[in-house]
Amino acid sequence: MSLKIHGIAASRASRPLWVALELGLAFEHVPLHYKDGATHTPEFLALNPNGHIPVLQDEGVVVWESMACALYLADNYKGPEGLNLAAQTKAESAEILRWTFWVVTECEKDALTILMHTLVMPADRRKPELAAEAARRLTGPLRVIEQHLAGQSAGAAYLAGERFTVADIAVASVLAWIKPAPELLAACPATAAWLARCLDRPAQLQLRAMSRKG
Template sequence: MTLKIYGIAASRTSRPLWVAEELGLVYERIAQPYENGATRTPQFLALNPNGHIPVIDDDGVLVWESMACALYLAGRFPGEVQASLGALNHAEQADILRWSFWVVTECEKDALTFLMHRVAMPEDKRKPELAREAERRLAPALRVLEQHLQTRSYVAGERFTVADICVASVLAWAQRAETMAQCPRLADWLERCLARPAQLQVRVMAKNERQNPPPPKV
C-alpha cells in the first residue's frame, strides 16, 4: 500500500513532506486542513486521537507528531548511503536525536510566538511585546546551535540529515530574529537548508494550497 501523508503543507506536515521529497519517496498526500475543527472528526481522531496533523500511514503503521514522522521516514527509507537522511552510526544517531528533541523543547514554542506576533498575524492582532519576549527567550538556544555549527557544516556533521530538517523547520520561524544576525554560522546553515530543492517543493505545495484551499478529506 502506498505511504500516505495527511496534512496541508503550510503546517507542521511540511516536516515529513520535506523528508519525503528529499528521498524522492512515492507517497499519497492527503491535503487535510486543520482549521475550523477539520481534524476533530471521528474519522480523523481515529488516525490521531490528539486531533492534529501531520499523520503518516505506512501500510497500517500510524505515526503522528511531526518530528516522529520525519525521523520515522528517515529511518524507514534509508536510501543510498551518502543520500541517507538517517544515522549511519551511533554518533550520528545521538546528534539526530538530541537536536531534534532540543528544537522541540527549547525553541518551538518561542519560535512560533515570534513568527505569529512579528510576521504572520494581521498587524492589528500582533502583540509586539510577545514577539520581543519570545525572541529574548530564544536567543540563548540560538547561540548554542551557533556554537555547535562552528566546527561542522550540518547539525550532525558534514552531511545533511533529518536532524537538519527537524531543526531548520522550526528555526525558519525565527529567521527574522535579531539574534540570527549575530549568529553567522547558524544563519548560513539555515539559508542552505531552506534553499534545498525539496524544501522549495514543499513551499510550492503550501503556496498552491493557500491559493486553492483544499476541503477536509477525512
C-alpha cells in the same frame, strides 16, 4: 499508494513532507487544513486522537507527532543513490536525537510565537511585545547551536557533521520560523549560513511551492 501524509504543507506536516521530498518517495499527500475542523472529525480522531496534523500512514502503521513522522521516514526509507537521512553511526544517532529533542523543547514554542505575532496572525491581533519576549528567550538556545556549528571541523557543514541528515530538517523547520526576527540570526552567523544551506535545497523549494498552493 501505501504511504500517506495528512496535513497541508504550510503546517508542521512540512517536516515529514520535507523528508519524503528529499528521499523522492512516492506518497499520497492529503492536504488537510488545521483550521476548518477537519482534524476533529471522528475519522481523523481515530487516526490521531490529539486532533492535530500531521499524521503519517504507512500500510498498517500510523504515526503522529511531526518530528516522529520525520524520524520514522528517515529511519525506514532511503533515497536514490543510497541517500540516507538517518544515522549511520552512533555519533550521528546522538546528534540526530539531541538536536531534534532540543529544538522541540527549547525553541519551538518561542519560534512559533515570533512567527504568529509578526506574520501569520491578522495585524490587529498581533502583539509585538510577545514576539520580542520570545526573541529574547531564544537568544540562549541560539547561542548553543551557534557554538556547535561554528566549532565544527572544516567540511562539517551540518548538525551531525559532514552529511545532511534528518536532524537538519528537524531544526531548520523550526528555526525557519524566526526569520521575521532578523536580529536573532544576524547575531549567529554560522547558524544563519547553515539555515540558508538547508532552506536552499531543491526539496525545500518544492515544499514551499506546495505551501503557496495551500
